[in-house]
Amino acid sequence: MVSSPRCPALRELCIARARGVASLCIISQTLERLELDILHGLEELTVVAPMLRALNVHACFAWRKPVAAIYASRLEVLWWSDAFDPSFVLFSDVQNLQQLTTFDIHVYGRFDYALLQDYVMLLQHFPTVSCLDLKLNYQRDLSQYEYLMGIITKLPNIKILSLWLHTKGHAIGPSVFHLLSKCPGVRELKLTLLDNLEVDTPCTSVCACGQQQNWSTSYTLDVLDEVEIRNFRGLKHDFAFVDMLFGVSTAIKKMTITLHHLASPSEELCSLGNLGTCFEINYNTSKVSNAPPDSLFPKTPDDCCE
Numbered sequence: 148m149v150s151s152p153r154c155p156a157l158r159e160l161c162i163a164r165a166r167g168v169a170s171l172c173i174i175s176q177t178l179e180r181l182e183l184d185i186l187h188g189l190e191e192l193t194v195v196a197p198m199l200r201a202l203n204v205h206a207c208f209a210w211r212k213p214v215a216a217i218y219a220s221r222l223e224v225l226w227w228s229d230a231f232d233p234s235f236v237l238f239s240d241v242q243n244l245q246q247l248t249t250f251d252i253h254v255y256g257r258f259d260y261a262l263l264q265d266y267v268m269l270l271q272h273f274p275t276v277s278c279l280d281l282k283l284n285y286q287r288d289l290s291q292y293e294y295l296m297g298i299i300t301k302l303p304n305i306k307i308l309s310l311w312l313h314t315k316g317h318a319i320g321p322s323v324f325h326l327l328s329k330c331p332g333v334r335e336l337k338l339t340l341l342d343n344l345e346v347d348t349p350c351t352s353v354c355a356c357g358q359q360q361n362w363s364t365s366y367t368l369d370v371l372d373e374v375e376i377r378n379f380r381g382l383k384h385d386f387a388f389v390d391m392l393f394g395v396s397t398a399i400k401k402m403t404i405t406l407h408h409l410a411s412p413s414e415e416l417c418s419l420g421n422l423g424t425c426f427e428i429n430y431n432t433s434k435v436s437n438a439p440p441d442s443l444f445p446k447t448p449d450d451c452c453e
Contacts, residue, residue: 149173161444162186175199182443183207194219203443204229217241224248226443231265233272244273247303250282250311250439254322255292255355263295271301278307279330282439283322287315287347289355296322302329309337311439316347317356318384320391327368327395334370339437340378344409349382357384368396375403377437381410389419397421405429 149160149172157175162168163184170191173181178196183189186207192215194202199219203226207213213230220240226248252266270279279302286292308330312319319338327333350356374392379385393399402424406412408431416428 149175159444161442180443184442190214192216197221200224201443202226205441224443227269229265230262231269231272233268238272241273244275245277246280247273247276247278248280252281252283253286253295254283255286255289256295258293258295258298260295263298267298267300270299270303273303276303276305278309279303279305280309280311281326282311283313285312285314285317285356289317289350294321294355296325299326299329302326305330305333307335307337308333309339311339311341313341314347314356316342316349316382317354318350318388320384320388321356323388324391324395327371328366331366331368332370333368335373336371336375338374338376339439340376340380340407341438342378342380342407344380344407349384366395368398370398371396372398372400374399374401375405377405378407378431379404379410379416380407381413381416386415386419393419393421393424399424401425401427403427403429405431407431408433 149157154175155177157178159180160173160178161182161184163182166187168186169188171186171189172193174195177198179198180201181194181196181199182203184203184205189207190211192213194216195218197220200221201224202217202219202222205226205228208230211230212232212235214235216237216239218239221243222238222241223243223245225244225246228250249266249269253260253263256263308326310323310326319340323338327336399421400423404416404427406429412428412430419426
């Protein structure tokens with residue numbers, strides 16, 4: 148147990164890569180940030196922290212049904228990349244959640260994937276969140292897998308949708324437009340492509356990822372007015388996605404595209420956009436790769452040496 152009498156000034160707590168912790172109880176009047184990362188064997192979690200603003204739970208319950216009770220009325224940021232079942236996980240009086248993050252959602256796979264339903268239940272649990280932050284993973288060869296995004300039928304009411312996509316050369320259109328169709332009130336879209344262009348070569352024209360419906364006639368995004376795409380690859384898939392995005396949203400006022408450092412600028416890129424849209428193209432000359440955050444806490448020199 149971690150409690151206020153033992154740690155009266157505790158504001159930040161990170162417990163990582165621990166074994167043998169079956170039950171963890173944290174009661175603190177001062178704790179503001181809590182991170183639990185890979186606690187092998189954790190079965191039950193209780194957190195009573197009225198000042199807690201940020202919570203990250205990653206790979207602690209594994210594939211077991213989690214039993215957790217979180218009493219944190221000021222919680223604003225929740226990263227939950229773990230098993231989830233609202234029948235056994237309680238978030239008491241959490242009414243001001245600003246950011247919900249969960250990683251490693253499989254776009255293609257098998258419907259018996261252990262955490263598939265858990266992600267669906269998590270995304271349906273909170274009715275309103277300012278920013279939804281997701282990482283989507285693709286299989287390299289889709290021929291043996293099924294498209295899984297259709298199981299996501301509801302998302303919170305959000306203003307910002309931030310997606311990290313490791314596509315392995317596949318088209319991003321079907322998955323992104325499916326999610327956008329579930330949040331018509333989204334105002335800002337942020338996409339970060341995580342592919343390594345030296346390894347993740349474009350898929351073939353007959354790949355399953357290109358067999359998408361014509362989203363341009365399915366719905367419209369009336370309030371989406373800002374889009375940012377980082378690590379733009381310049382593939383045929385990518386240009387088709389941007390064209391279709393302008394087709395479903397006539398309200399886009401600003402689009403910012405940062406090219407992958409191995410991608411080449413083209414006339415087609417410069418011709419994208421609609422009249423009245425501020426279109427900005429940046430070149431990643433520093434070769435700095437964008438990666439999704441994996442911790443609430445900044446890296447230390449010791450972390451870099453691991």
